[in-house]
Amino acid sequence: MLDRKTSISKKFLNGIVTIGSLLACILAMYTRMPGMTLMGIAPNWLLIWLVAWSVNRPVFLTVMTGIALGMVQDGMTTVTDLNISPTHTLGLAIAGGLTSLLQKQRYIQEDFISIALIVFGMAVIVETMHAVQLTFMGAGIDNVWSLQQRIALSSAILSSLWSPAIYFPLSRWWRSLGTKDD
DSSP states (O other), X not given: OHHHHHHHHHHXXXXXXXXXXXXXXXXXXXXXXXXXXXXXXXXXXXXXXXXXXXXXXXXXXXXXXHHHHHHHHHHHXXXXXXXXXXXXXXXXXXXHHHHHHHHHTTOOOSSHHHHHHHHHHHHHXXXXXXXXXXXXXXXXXXXXXXXXXHHHHHHHHHHHHHHXXXXXXXXXXXXXXXXXXX
């Protein structure tokens, strides 16, 4: 009986840590401290969290989590004056699924450099999906794609540089539990 209580308390504490880290990343989206922006672009904290969380998870679960995080980000960043606006769900769903697939294929190891490289690549994918949606909505293609280069590169650089700050504590926590489950 004691083992069961310990297991339940570990799962509960793991849920608190996981959700708490996600909430911290959501709140960090609005934080603009010196050294955290490059050309007015901040790190994509939700993407960093998604990559850190997706490394050892099933593909379906990571895609669903990417969709949910995209909806959260859309809810926090959508302009109310527009009838239609691009969504973050597509890019984050693709990023979560690809991150999970990369680990399943054993193309990566769990270290800081490979996580930073994955975050860099996924940030470019997320911003490119956003630009594709803007293009399909009728925005000026020359303006969208010239801005996309600046935004994607700035976001990718900053997100990959800040990714160890999220990945290291979470990875260490999940390893200490000895399980991959939430």
